[in-house]
Amino acid sequence: MTTRLTRVGIAVAALATVSALPAAASMLVNHGRGPTIVHDSAYSDSRTQVHSWTRDGQTQVRLMVTGLPANRTVGAHVHTAPCGTDPLASGGHYQHSTDASQPLADRELWLDLTTDAEGRGTRGRVITP
Template sequence: MVAGICAGALVAAVLAAGADNGGTGGYSMRTDARFAPPGAFVPSAAVTYDMELVPAASWIEVRQHMAPVGGATTVGLRVTGMKPGHAYGVHVHTHPCGADPAAAGGHYQHVISSHADHVNPENEVWLDFTADEHGAGAARARHGWGFRQGEAASVVLHDEPGGKGTRVGCFTVPFGWVA
């Protein structure tokens, strides 16, 4: 295991990162994992804190594409195995996942501020979705800015959409950044 990421997920992300930048300096990444509870015999980069809303073995995929000029970033999310019909809040967070849901830190913000006006989908990456009747969901966010180096490290699922909610799952993600 490397920095809390299962080797298979890390290798898939690293291979995808260099696969389609065409030498232009852009960045593309795709990584996925199955959720497991903290302390599971087989650890995962995806941790569930609420087995009703994020069942063990449910699946998550995160993709990132960053433009080679200007750093515009698109982040996509797909999930399966979630609670059908449930609305989730999902945000990029500043630290990797841990056994304690608080380990992922706060929301990544383009303009860092504790003021409530900065907690919004324009200043943060929000990937809220409602699981369909089969427990699948998807979301995508695009911003004209990119992440700062080392400041975006995970995607956290919350029990309700919007800027708040209890943390019910977390996925450590190797996000790229603007140089």
């Protein structure tokens, strides 16, 4: 069986401030519910939600997707600017570290996922700056 990784234009616009909060009991929460921007009409039925929260010096991000092809591995990542009709206007890939000795997958916020039989998928990631 071959797993196909499809880079879908579900790039999640800059959604979270990755910073340590001074008070351990404090929590910053951000919920993003659209619109879902895709740059390939084959994925026009997809819908996304992004949730992020920062607490105790780390940020957790969760991407939830529906409407994708069933049982497919897709790639998603965060950009530095909001997504729109012009893919180039969404800025570069968000990087929470500029340490070139770290692998790119560790410096950027990749949320690749595999959909279920209904075309739904969820992926979370924890970032510690």
